[in-house]
Amino acid sequence: xxxxxxxxxxxxxxxxxxxxxxxxxxxxxxxxxxxxxxxxxxxxxxxxxxxxxxxxxxxxxxxxxxxxxxxxxxxxxxxxxxxxxxxxxxxxxxxxxxxxxxxxxxxxxxxxxxxxxxxxxxxxxxxxxxxxxxxxxxxxxxxxxxxxxxxxxxxxxxxxxxxxxxxxxxxxxxxxxxxxxxxxxxxxxxxxxxxxxxxxxxxxxxxxxxxxxxxxxxxxxxxxxxxxxxxxxxxxxxxxxxxxxxxxxxxxxxxxxxxxxxxxxxxxxxxxxxxxxxxx
Amino acid sequence: xxxxxxxxxxxxxxxxxxxxxxxxxxxxxxxxxxxxxxxxxxxxxxxxxxxxxxxxxxxxxxxxxxxxxxxxxxxxxxxxxxxxxxxxxxxxxxxxxxxxxxxxxxxxxxxxxxxxxxxxxxxxxxxxxxxxxxxxxxxxxxxxxxxxxxxxxxxxxxxxxxxxxxxxxxxxxxxxxxxxxxxxxxxxxxxxxxxxxxxxxxxxxxxxxxxxxxxxxxxxxxxxxxxxxxxxxxxxxxxxxxxxxxxxxxxxxxxxxxxxxxxxxxxxxxxxxxxxxxxxxxxxxxxxxxxxx
Numbered sequence: 072x073x074x075x076x077x078x079x080x081x082x083x084x085x086x087x088x089x090x091x092x093x094x095x096x097x098x099x100x101x102x103x104x105x106x107x108x109x110x111x112x113x114x115x116x117x118x119x120x121x122x123x124x125x126x127x128x129x130x131x132x133x134x135x136x137x138x139x140x141x142x143x144x145x146x147x148x149x150x151x152x153x154x155x156x157x158x159x160x161x162x163x164x165x166x167x168x169x170x171x172x173x174x175x176x177x178x179x180x181x182x183x184x185x186x187x188x189x190x191x192x193x194x195x196x197x198x199x200x201x202x203x204x205x206x207x208x209x210x211x212x213x214x215x216x217x218x219x220x221x222x223x224x225x226x227x228x229x230x231x232x233x234x235x236x237x238x239x240x241x242x243x244x245x246x247x248x249x250x251x252x253x254x255x256x257x258x259x260x261x262x263x264x265x266x267x268x269x270x271x272x273x274x275x276x277x278x279x280x281x282x283x284x285x286x287x288x289x290x291x292x293x294x295x296x297x298x299x300x301x302x303x304x305x306x307x308x309x310x311x312x313x314x315x316x317x318x319x320x321x322x323x324x325x326x327x328x329x330x331x332x333x334x335x336x337x338x339x340x341x342x343x344x345x346x347x348x349x350x351x
Numbered sequence: 352x353x354x355x356x357x358x359x360x361x362x363x364x365x366x367x368x369x370x371x372x373x374x375x376x377x378x379x380x381x382x383x384x385x386x387x388x389x390x391x392x393x394x395x396x397x398x399x400x401x402x403x404x405x406x407x408x409x410x411x412x413x414x415x416x417x418x419x420x421x422x423x424x425x426x427x428x429x430x431x432x433x434x435x436x437x438x439x440x441x442x443x444x445x446x447x448x449x450x451x452x453x454x455x456x457x458x459x460x461x462x463x464x465x466x467x468x469x470x471x472x473x474x475x476x477x478x479x480x481x482x483x484x485x486x487x488x489x490x491x492x493x494x495x496x497x498x499x500x501x502x503x504x505x506x507x508x509x510x511x512x513x514x515x516x517x518x519x520x521x522x523x524x525x526x527x528x529x530x531x532x533x534x535x536x537x538x539x540x541x542x543x544x545x546x547x548x549x550x551x552x553x554x555x556x557x558x559x560x561x562x563x564x565x566x567x568x569x570x571x572x573x574x575x576x577x578x579x580x581x582x583x584x585x586x587x588x589x590x591x592x593x594x595x596x597x598x599x600x601x602x603x604x605x606x607x608x609x610x611x612x613x614x615x616x617x618x619x620x621x622x623x624x625x626x627x628x629x630x631x632x633x634x635x636x637x638x639x640x641x642x643x644x
């Protein structure tokens with residue numbers, strides 16, 4: 072027995088060690104970017120154009136570009152994703168079509184992000200003649216983020232108790248009325264969580280925008296959906312790999328703005344989720 | 352009259368809902384069709400065998416040599432390295448979080464994993480170049496730190512959240528009676544873990560590993576930034592390599608539209624698409640098997 076005890080502490084020790092190996096780098100990354108990037112943050116850094124071949128000045132165009140991309144792609148993906156989730160949770164029967172849809176969602180989630188880039192180039196930029204533009208990039212990102220929205224919304228809809236629907240049906244409501252008035256309002260926080268999570272995801276993606284929207288450097292801010300744009304993740308990529316002699320704080324600062332935006336989105340989503348869980 | 356207006360509105364809405372429902376199928380089909388549309392033309396210049404099995408990737412020499420074997424091997428090598436690191440580490444961490452950790456710590460650890468999954472790959476690539484690569488170069492006395500091994504480390508890290516969260520779900524889904532039964536028979540918590548719970552959770556854990564592999568295989572930015580991008584057949588983990596994904600990302604910007612290079616890059620995209628399709632399909636089979644039991 073004593074032997075087994077020892078074996079147990081050894082086993083748990085190994086598991087703990089593995090967990091520490093996972094957690095330490097995460098904390099190190101966040102702390103490193105925070106401490107090294109903090110010094111670069113200023114109004115000037117956030118709200119002015121780059122100068123001297125992007126070695127000085129601010130990153131405003133990259134921020135504006137990313138905001139554009141996030142906004143347009145969510146505007147496109149959120150309605151489709153939510154309606155798809157409503158279909159799967161409230162309408163679909165357990166048949167071959169539903170299984171195919173589920174399989175397609177899993178695949179959409181698993182396709183390499185650079186393949187999405189190729190797809191966006193082929194369909195939006197070339198075939199539909201949108202050119203290298205915000206609309207091409209945003210649609211590509213929107214399709215890529217659909218699985219996130221669909222799965223979180225579906226979870227939210229499924230967690231609404233069955234009895235709500237039954238009561239609504241028994242009052243003579245149609246299926247859509249039931250969905251609209253008895254189910255959707257209760258699933259709203261969950262849907263919001265999904266939307267915010269995908270905003271974070273969209274903001275951080277680089278590969279899908281490489282050939283569909285991203286510009287190395289633009290002297291002016293984009294004015295419409297058919298313009299090219301700079302974007303934060305692509306900006307970080309080029310100032311890290313393509314332009315020598317950029318001060319390190321400038322790079323860390325850009326990384327901090329990007330990671331800060333993504334993490335704030337994630338924390339917001341987590342807070343909303345845990346608040347609604349507590350209420351139930 | 353009022354009723355029929357409502358009926359019509361509902362009819363339209365429900366049709367829209369149905370269309371959105373099948374949108375995922377449409378998009379997956381569109382991806383495949385539009386990759387094929389551009390990529391199929393590679394067969395005008397090379398045969399399928401010499402495309403997949405060719406040992407040289409010289410896309411801009413004339414005549415261009417478009418063999419993607421070095422890229423496939425590069426992807427496989429980096430993936431294998433990452434899997435060897437991430438799978439054991441991820442499963443162990445999942446067991447710790449699901450079974451051993453005190454309740455308060457569980458939430459904190461899970462949020463750390465969530466933070467990791469949220470960090471954009473380009474940020475990890477940036478840190479890889481500025482911190483990890485010089486570090487590995489000095490510690491391992493390599494001529495360059497831009498190697499397959501750096502890529503594997505990076506990717507292992509990126510696959511961990513997938514592996515941990517899905518394994519953890521599988522562990523939590525093991526029926527409570529199994530655990531109680533084992534404990535009642537006098538087994539220690541540890542014996543229960545590795546003799547009982549692990550069996551119940553195995554299909555889910557395998558699915559987690561597969562999805563982790565899928566994530567690693569398709570990763571682009573971080574791997575492009577730290578692996579050195581030498582399109583030659585790799586001989587060890589400590590040499591620069593180039594993966595399928597990095598090739599597309601790095602070269603598409605320069606490939607002239609309509610050139611054989613351009614078509615070949617789309618064909619590489621088809622290869623990636625088919626591989627990720629196969630991986631996800633298998634993972635899904637395991638997940639469903641786990642649920643049915």
